[in-house]
Amino acid sequence: MKNFLNEDFLLETKTAQQLYHNYAAQLPIIDYHCHLPPDQIAGDVNFNTLTSIWLNGDHYKWRAMRANGVNEAYITGNKTDWEKFEQWAATVPYTLRNPLYHWTHLELQRYFGIKELLSPATAKNIYDECNEKLQSPEYSVRNLIKNRRVEVVCTTDDPLDDLAHHQKIKQDGYAVKILPAFRPDKAMEADNTKALNAYITRLEAIFNTSIDNFEAYLQALKKRHNYFAANGCSVSDHGLEQLYAKKSTDLEIRLIFSRIRTEQVLLPDEVEKFKSAMLYHFAVWDHEKGWVQQYHLGALRNNNVRALMQAGPDTGYDSIGDFSQGKNLSAFLNKLEAEDKLTKTILYNLNPADNELFATMAGNFNDGVTAGKMQFGSAWWFLDQKDGMIKQLNALSNMGLLSRMVGMLTDSRSFLSYPRHEYFRRILCNLFGNDIENGELPNDLPWTGKIIQDICYYNAKNYFDFDKVK
Structure with a gap:
């Protein structure tokens, strides 16, 4: 666990580590193509739940959930946000070697400071902690x-x-x-x-x-x-x-x-x-x-x-x-x-x-x-x-x-x-x-x-x- 997603994640050599940390890591970002909704930026929205900001509209996650046998009601259906997140958390351990495993835990670390692995055992604590943070102005x-x-x-x-x-x-x-x-x-x-x-x-x-x-x-x-x-x-x-x-x-x-x-x-x-x-x-x-x-x-x-x-x-x-x-x-x-x-x-x-x-x-x-x-x-x-x-x-x-x-x-x-x-x-x-x-x-x-x-x-x-x- 100590080597997963540490500061040298994906950097296999000392030279790679130097190049990333000294030259690339702190550069600004120019995101010249995305599908972010302009209305939500104009309204400076705070999302109510981790599901609403993280799962809604994300067909990468949806495909993985379907492949893991999750019913559509928990994906695009009318189940509650918690129920949908619970099914995503149950899917994540099965995404090993899919980029979703990396992205999921990178995003939990970078935005919420959470280093625990997402699983059914950690889902409720992670969900509650993230939901609480999402209400603050910092997370608009x-x-x-x-x-x-x-x-x-x-x-x-x-x-x-x-x-x-x-x-x-x-x-x-x-x-x-x-x-x-x-x-x-x-x-x-x-x-x-x-x-x-x-x-x-x-x-x-x-x-x-x-x-x-x-x-x-x-x-x-x-x-x-x-x-x-x-x-x-x-x-x-x-x-x-x-x-x-x-x-x-x-x-x-x-x-x-x-x-x-x-x-x-x-x-x-x-x-x-x-x-x-x-x-x-x-x-x-x-x-x-x-x-x-x-x-x-x-x-x-x-x-x-x-x-x-x-x-x-x-x-x-x-x-x-x-x-x-x-x-x-x-x-x-x-x-x-x-x-x-x-x-x-x-x-x-x-x-x-x-x-x-x-x-x-x-x-x-x-x-x-x-x-x-x-x-x-x-x-x-x-x-x-x-x-x-x-x-x-x-x-x-x-x-x-x-x-x-x-x-x-x-x-x-x-x-x-x-x-x-x-x-x-x-x-x-x-x-x-x-x-x-x-x-x-x-x-x-x-x-x-x-x-x-x-x-x-x-x-x-x-x-x-x-x-x-x-």
Whole structure:
């Protein structure tokens, strides 16, 4: 027990320990992609229970509980917060070698000072102690963020969001920048013309105008893009199975849009052409404003239809997909590059089989002007664990420049997830430390330490340039 989660957790050598403690540990955090709810930050919420802040919305934990035989009533159902927590505590001992075991105990230590292992025997004391602390001002969501040395948070926001919560946070003078990110997935979801048509109708209501042709649709969305920029946004994000780069004519897209407005079912070829056209226009707008565009690719979502009908989306029924990525990635990026409209871009993959593909594809489109312009992004979702991080770091090291990576993000809905940055930093320092002690890298700690600090903080600070957002 004395070695588990001690100060040298994951640091296998003296050099790794020096690199982490002397260079990485105290750096601030730039969390440039997450799913934290802006309304809870605007309201500076204090959560009533550990369940409400820790289990609600966390589909990582939900999947583990289901795998452990926990009934859905204790997961997304109507059982009490204590009953749900009790089932989570009973599951945790069975998560050995799952990253949840590390994250759970890191978060208990870092936020609540609790070093006991969570189990049925300790559950009630831990629950009561945490609940009591959560009522204090120190545990309001704004303080939870600020006290982890976070400088910037980018939330994930639909183009139709009025951004009122972000405006309130800014007006309050909160020390941490909470900025929106433009996530237009619903605006191009031509697979479901009924839902997309309803989305367009909502857009009409915002501007009190009729959107009866594709040009009007683009103009309205461009106004939303401008509105986001006026509210501090400089980052876009897309969650897709794969990039789309199907060629089409303007006339074809206009006709497809007309079919959408009458809720006709589109052919697969029409869906792909519409998505391709929308992605292209979004990318051009991002380039015009100098934004950073992010593409999260490869998730196969909502696999369990019966569970989807009962619990809804984003409840833990998604998985890694095996989509063909290379040709579309190349065609999409190449079209933008050929027109000199390719902005800074981060590519995230969900299938580890595609690591080297993504790393080499990013390298095809660096311009020799902006260091690290094209990023192979950090290990994402199911890969956001020790093995996945190491594989991503190794692929980037072998195929590109790890030294120019913009580091880690939480990609989380939980206000207790910031130890994931610590987790990443420890793994990163361990890789460098082992290489130094193996004689694979020179024993130059000042220079290696600088590279580690760049990856953990300074590269992101320079790449996103959030300091210019007032």
